[in-house]
Amino acid sequence: MSKLIIEGKHKLSGAMNIHGAKNSALPVLAATILANGISEIHNCPQLSDVAASVRILRHLGCNVSRSENCVTVDSLGLCRSDIPDTLMREMRSSIVFLGAIAARTGEAHLTFPGGCELGTRPIDLHLSALRQLGMEILEDGGRLECSVKARMKGATIALAFPSVGATENIILASVTAEGTTSILNAAREPEIVDLCNYLNKCGARITGAGESAITIEGVDSLYGCAHSVIPDRIETVTYMAAAAITGSTLTLKSVNPQHVATVLPVFREAGCAVFPSKGEIKISAPGRLNRVHSVRTMPYPGFPTDAQAPVMAMITVADGTSVFIENIFESRYKHAGELMRLGAKIKIEGRVAVVEGVKRLSGTQVECTDLRGGAALVIAGLAADGVTEVTHIHHIDRGYEKLKENLCGIGAVVKRV
Secondary structure, eight states, rough: OOEEEEOOOOOOOOOEEEEEOOHHHHHHHHHHGGSSSSSEEEEEOOHHHHHHHHHHHHHTTTTEEETTTEEEEETTTOOOOBHHHHHHHGGGGGGGGHHHHHHHEEEEEEEEEOOOOOOOOOOOOHHHHHHHEEEEEEEETTEEEEEEESOOOOOOEOOOSOHHHHHHHHHHHHHSSSSSEESOOOOOOOOHHHHHHHHHHTTOOOEOOTEEEEEEEOOOOOOOOEEEEBOOHHHHHHHHHHHHTTTOOEESSSSOGGGGGGHHHHHTTTTEEEEEEEEEEEEESSSSOBBBBBEESSSSBBGGGGHHHHHHHHHHTSSSEEEOOOOOTTTTTTTHHHHHTTEEEEEETTTTEEEOOOOOBBEEEEESSSSSHHHHHHHHHHSBHHHHHHOTTHHHHHOOOHHHHHHTTTTOEEEEE
């Protein structure tokens, strides 16, 4: 099993490009099922989660090829409506295939998804919404047996919580439905907007993406198109945190500063100078960071839950005490225990984490608990005295393309063995 060996206390410098967004590429790849013909998805990151999506598409009968960062999907040969349990377990977002498969074939047969253990991520919102669109769903021993008579029927669906996954599933299920579907309290994330932009290029009629009310006017069919995935805002924040904890100056290119607008004040409060401009962000960090008063995760446009762990790692060596409140997932502090192995002082009480800044961290062996928690451990290792070994990095491979190469390219000393 691979691990990362990080030699700490090296300054970062220079510039690097941010890759395409994992959380955008996955629903867009699922959406290619609905497009009759060939879709070219550009800026598609090379990640294990993306590879899992490709395996699902091929299992369904699609012809899929990759050339560098372009994934080409020809869905004309789609001939199945099931996803094996082994493929469903590879990632949480596999559930997004449900709406697309059922809309294309009139049925879907799959199991509950797997992925990072971040506490309960119930799919009740997904299933309730899809039932309102006319899908019959039988839940049997962890399996979902789904069918649709003729076509989905448009409906007005009010979500109890602005779930990204549920919003995506409703969009995918209703884009070729009969009539008009309205989603109230819809997720507003940039990845939702990107999915709708792709579908609209394919002939869909979707308005309101990025707002709390989305309207989908059903069309008879979609056709393939070329689409470029948006930059990964969480990767952007991760490398900003790496620059901040090492007191470095770094320029991140191929980014959308607007997508991380609510995160930038946290870096400025910590003492960093942040200069966003068109397509890039420059960050310059002080020798020692300031504490941040509080970080409260919220649905977009609030502070993203995926950015909580990298920013917590950064703030472990700040002057003073910082407070984190996790409002999205109840089990998203598993990385805290591993950070404490490096010397961090963190106290957890329910959804609240209190981080008392320490003068220094010390390298040791730590274990990735999940994707973003793994990134947090790498960030901490960059600032720690001595050598840090990060194990179970398959979690990191799910969401960060060529992390070792990227870090080495800006001055870090990292080996993968």
